[in-house]
Amino acid sequence: MTSPVALTLPLRVKAAMYFRLLALQGSWNYETLLGTGIGFVMEPALRLLPGGVRGEQYRSALARESRYFNAHPYLAGVAVGALTRAELDGVDPTRIERFRTALAGPLGSVGDRLVWASWLPFCSLVAIGVFGAGGSALAVVGTFLLLYNAGHFLLRAWGLRTGLSRGLNVASALGNPVLRQGPLYIGRAAALMAGVALPLALQRIAGPGRMLVGGVITASLIGILLLARLRERAEGWRIALGVLAVFVLYSVLT
Amino acid sequence: MNLAQALPIGLLGALLGLDVVSFPQAMISRPIVAATLAGGFIGNPQGGLLIGVVLEMIALDTLPFGASRYPEWGSAGVVGGTLYAAQSPSMPGALPATLLAALLTASISGWSMVVLRRTIAVRLESVRDRLEEGSRDALHSFHLMGMSLDLLRGALVTITAMLIFAPIVRAIVAIWGAESAASHVVVVVTAAIVAGGALWKVFHSVRHVLWFFLAGVAMWGATLVGRR
Numbered sequence: 458m459t460s461p462v463a464l465t466l467p468l469r470v471k472a473a474m475y476f477r478l479l480a481l482q483g484s485w486n487y488e489t490l491l492g493t494g495i496g497f498v499m500e501p502a503l504r505l506l507p508g509g510v511r512g513e514q515y516r517s518a519l520a521r522e523s524r525y526f527n528a529h530p531y532l533a534g535v536a537v538g539a540l541t542r543a544e545l546d547g548v549d550p551t552r553i554e555r556f557r558t559a560l561a562g563p564l565g566s567v568g569d570r571l572v573w574a575s576w577l578p579f580c581s582l583v584a585i586g587v588f589g590a591g592g593s594a595l596a597v598v599g600t601f602l603l604l605y606n607a608g609h610f611l612l613r614a615w616g617l618r619t620g621l622s623r624g625l626n627v628a629s630a631l632g633n634p635v636l637r638q639g640p641l642y643i644g645r646a647a648a649l650m651a652g653v654a655l656p657l658a659l660q661r662i663a664g665p666g667r668m669l670v671g672g673v674i675t676a677s678l679i680g681i682l683l684l685a686r687l688r689e690r691a692e693g694w695r696i697a698l699g700v701l702a703v704f705v706l707y708s709v710l711t
Numbered sequence: 712m713n714l715a716q717a718l719p720i721g722l723l724g725a726l727l728g729l730d731v732v733s734f735p736q737a738m739i740s741r742p743i744v745a746a747t748l749a750g751g752f753i754g755n756p757q758g759g760l761l762i763g764v765v766l767e768m769i770a771l772d773t774l775p776f777g778a779s780r781y782p783e784w785g786s787a788g789v790v791g792g793t794l795y796a797a798q799s800p801s802m803p804g805a806l807p808a809t810l811l812a813a814l815l816t817a818s819i820s821g822w823s824m825v826v827l828r829r830t831i832a833v834r835l836e837s838v839r840d841r842l843e844e845g846s847r848d849a850l851h852s853f854h855l856m857g858m859s860l861d862l863l864r865g866a867l868v869t870i871t872a873m874l875i876f877a878p879i880v881r882a883i884v885a886i887w888g889a890e891s892a893a894s895h896v897v898v899v900v901t902a903a904i905v906a907g908g909a910l911w912k913v914f915h916s917v918r919h920v921l922w923f924f925l926a927g928v929a930m931w932g933a934t935l936v937g938r939r
Contacts, residue, residue, distance in 0.1 A: 479737075480733065480735070480854070480858065482732045482733055482734075483734060483854050483857045483858035483861070484831055484856070485828060486829075486831035486835060486857070487829060487832050488832045489835065493835075493842070493850060494854065496842075496850055497850060497851070497854045500847060500850065500851075510847060516844060517845055519850065520842060523842050531736075573776060577738070578771055578913060581741065581770075582910075584743050585764055585768065593757075594750070594751065594757055594760040595756075597743065597760060598743065598744050598747050598760075601738070601743060601744060602737070602744065605737075606737050606738070640917075641917060644913075644920060645919070645920060645923045646923075648917070648920045648921075648927065649923045649924070649927040649930075651906075651907075651910050651924055652924045652925060652931060653927040653934075654927075655907065656928065657931060657934070658768070659903055662899050663895055664895065669892065669896065672896070673899055673900055674903075677899075677903035677904055678907075680903070680904030680907070680908075681903070681904055681907030681908055681911065684905070684911075685907075687908075691908070692772065693904070693905035693906075693908045694769050694773055694782060694814065696904075696905065697814060697901050697902070697905050698814045698818065701807055701810055701811040704807055704889075704897050705804075705811050707888075707889075708807070708887050708894070709886055709887065710888075711888045
């Protein structure tokens with residue numbers, strides 16, 4: 458299970474896989490989801506199989522790895538690395554298929570919680586806070602992109618490296634404290650950030666006038682309480698669209 | 712705005728639209744970035760930033776979970792940033808009219824992503840046999856076709872939205888009736904409510920989260936006192 462083949466992948470192959478990982482979802486569709494993307498990312502490593510690109514092992518592995526698969530795109534590197542190692546180690550195809558099926562769910566839910574529901578909102582709030590504190594366009598955009606992508610690119614690299622080094626034993630890596638406890642701590646940091654950043658940003662957008670800012674914040678808090686009661690039943694952006702449409706119509710007609 | 716003026720903006724929309732899902736998902740498509748870049752593209756990054764922040768607050772409500780349908784903020788950010796940065800900030804209707812145009816673009820662009828994904832699935836049927844044979848050429852061309860179509864999608868959405876909304880926004884701003892302060896307040900309160908509701912939806916299950924939020928509000932209060 459732990460032959461050195463995958464560990465000694467040439468650097469150019471690892472680099473090609475990492476770069477392709479960024480384009481993992483290029484052919485995302487409702488039938489195979491990430492599947493063809495997984496095959497696309499693994500392809501440079503599969504060329505190392507006996508017989509090369511014209512060999513039977515290469516073709517059957519590429520076909521197998523291009524079938525249905527789903528995961529969070531940033532954590533898909535874990536699967537890509539593990540599957541690459543399994544293919545290069547010559548693991549039985551039936552076992553690889555079972556492994557693919559078992560891994561998809563956890564990689565999706567862990568990634569969604571950590572990235573989409575924690576890291577992304579946190580980074581957005583930090584950038585909004587920089588804006589509220591009077592930051593320039595460059596400072597706001599630079600802060601957001603540097604902060605967010607520090608986490609993004611590191612997570613992708615960690616996933617690929619972990620998958621390649623652990624192979625089919627990769628499940629234990631999902632117990633990593635960052636993946637398990639990260640959403641809790643990032644969530645708290647995001648809540649703290651929201652308390653500072655949102656009022657600061659509202660102040661800057663609404664402009665000078667203490668009464669005006671006080672009114673805006675009071676109205677916002679009441680609205681948030683009402684919206685919070687609706688939770689998943691209401692889509693906030695659709696409400697915003699409706700409110701703005703009515704307001705624009707009113708302002709144009711009166 | 713004519714087609715020649717809309718084309719460079721369309722190219723920016725195409726690149727940022729590609730970032731949403733296909734490549735490289737580095738979140739340059741988030742409205743706070745996209746709108747600022749678009750504003751900078753026409754020489755007014757601060758204008759782009761302002762509407763970008765408002766759109767970002769609203770975008771907090773939509774998280775790109777897997778196969779779910781969600782608004783596409785890359786092209787919408789470009790359209791919003793360009794339209795707002797082109798207006799005089801003293802015009803009271805500029806912010807609400809542009810924001811409405813950007814939200815409509817986000818909605819339409821989200822629908823275009825669904826169409827794209829269905830189109831790729833249809834195309835999959837015609838190459839399935841070759842993929843099952845392990846054809847490298849078939850896989851590469853299929854994958855690159857998906858990315859190219861996504862690039863084209865972003866460009867088409869952005870150019871179409873610019874051609875439709877630029878004259879409409881200009882007309883709305885010209886005949887706007889409400890006063891400046893009220894116009895800003897409606898936009899700001901709406902964005903704040905959506906952002907607050909979205910954050911509660913995401914983080915309400917985190918233990919002690921309300922205390923952390925209140926601590927943040929206290930820190931904001933301290934900054935107010937410090938400024939006096």
